[in-house]
Amino acid sequence: MSEEVTARTSMITGPAPELWYRDLISCLQATFGTVLARAGADPLAVLGAGWRFLHLPGDVRSEEFYYPCPPDASGDTGLGAALAPHHALRARWWQPADEDDVWAEMRAALAGDRLVIAAVDNFHLPFRPAYGDVHAAHLVVVYGLDEVRGVVYVSDAMPPAFRGAVPVEAFLRSWGSANPTDVQDAFFSDSRIARRCLDVTLDAPAPPLTPELLGGFLRTDVEDFTTAASARTGLAGYDAFAAELLDRCRAGDAGALRELYPFGWGMQAQASLHGELLRRCGHEWGDPALAGAGRAVESVAHAWTGLRITGAHGLGDARAAAADIAHHATALRGAYARAVDAVGGAAARL
Template identity: 80%
Template sequence: MSGTVTARTYMTTGPEPELWYRDLISCLQATFGSLVARAGADPLSVLGAGWRFLHLPGEVTSEEFSYPCPADGPDGPDLGAALAPHHALHSRWWQPADEDDLWREIRETLAEDRPVVAAVDNFHLPFRPAYGDVHAAHLVVVYGLDEVRGVVHVSDAMPPAFRGPVPIEAFQRSWGSANPTDVQDAFFSDARIGRRCLDVRLDSPPPPLTPELLGGFLRCDVEKFTTATAARTGLAGFDAFAAELVDRCRAGDASALSELYAFGWGMQAQASLHGELLRCCGRDWCDPELAGAGRAVETVAHTWTGLRITGAHGLDDPRAASADIARHAHLLRGTYARAVDAVGAAAARL
């Protein structure tokens, strides 16, 4: 592939994007992981280094890539910084500036040898299982554009995994979709796609991960879990989130459960990656306490499944589901507390 601009063909140089995936992550972590790997860094070390709880009431979107992202960055919300708080990973949302030339920014970015993360609607993408059946907001990596052949080159690590050309017409329908309300997907439809794209950059290569460096990350994360703030962060933030969730269910508010499913996926994915990183480092560094802390954090990730799936099945009758929601939230709170203790103990020895 060539990065030169010829015959209206724009392709990134080097190998095609890596299909980076883990079972509990969403398209958000998969696309960022692919671009982090392309920048020459280990996605697990970057995306798995941080572990936090943050809930922003009223800001959960009905998209697979919904993630709590404070608007306190110099350029507004920065998903990259939220996903990797210990690394120089940054991102910004943008949309085409010219309705008469929708591809201009993508051409320019690809000509600079930088792939683009694009929001899409699965309903219009021929390689997605939901094609022609279910509307749902999703993210993919665009790494090539051939306007002569009429194709966009797309990489998507989410199962069934795809990397290759897609007809421009199909991609444009997906990229510009209204993503209307779909009774088959109450969680990721009803959110206009709006031709949104993400510019993702790893500003500087991360240093090799050492016990000393990881120990500093962990101590910072434990402090955020155990320090009460005005925002819904840490263990106190989880308590406030869970109490409100149960109250809304008892009041018959089904939207609380659809928000739970989208919001919980981000928290579940983060815990899964953090736990895997600690477990792998514990193995490689012959540190059983660190490996055990990793397993404790992975337990948090798996316990999110019970809460999210109970919420999904309770959409039709939130009041009836409220007792089970309260029970699963209580179980999850316990796994968080034990994992924070285990991570703190491991960090003290690093």
């Protein structure tokens, strides 16, 4: 066997990666969590440390992994900083530089023991329930490549969880899919995959989470909610988002509801992880106020479900859905206000 063949049969990054998952997260948090776990960090402590609100009109994309990044954030810091504002998390999108060798960057990453997060179309992946049926933009972790056997090793924590080999041909179709408009999925189709990948790194080790450190995180987050840096952030940002959403629904704009589902998932996931972290720390540190604040933040995550699902069911008639949208948006606003107060109270004790 030649040296080249030998090298290409050994492109597997250590042990199979952890399948990191929580019920209310999307593939974005699940894949980042897998990479963080491989780096020796606690995914919940990193991804759950921050809690913020940001809505950017016109920015929402029809991808399960959409997440708003501050307009002034630059390339390698934007998405990582948005997901983990209190940690040195860096995330860089890239695409193959050479169409004649689309595996070059992937080989280099795997040879360096680095996991790769790849954008894919569920329609072409044999292990996804949507295989051969529904087009939808998704993320998976690539942890191995064997060009001799013709397989890519993929890890996907989103149910039904999968970790194993996928034929190269199927992966290439999924990784390079046009992801055309699909009437069965109005929220995650119609978004070209274009062989996009994410390189995610934690530039500095996550420090041990202490009451003092978490207290500082919480005070910063409460300030972000109550002292808006712009009209799109914090509680003021939520109010602007909800008002625009309702106005567009009343005008019969189905696009508002089409954007609500992917946008809301990011906000829901972050609230869910933050609430879980506070509950865990409150239990471990014997701090009932902190645990209660965690439950309050988790109530925000669950309130997002009502708004997102109502929007999904109202897609066919946005005007008719306006009253129910108003009800759920008001309930969510109340959940945010109570949670911000609870987190502020807990922070003052830490």
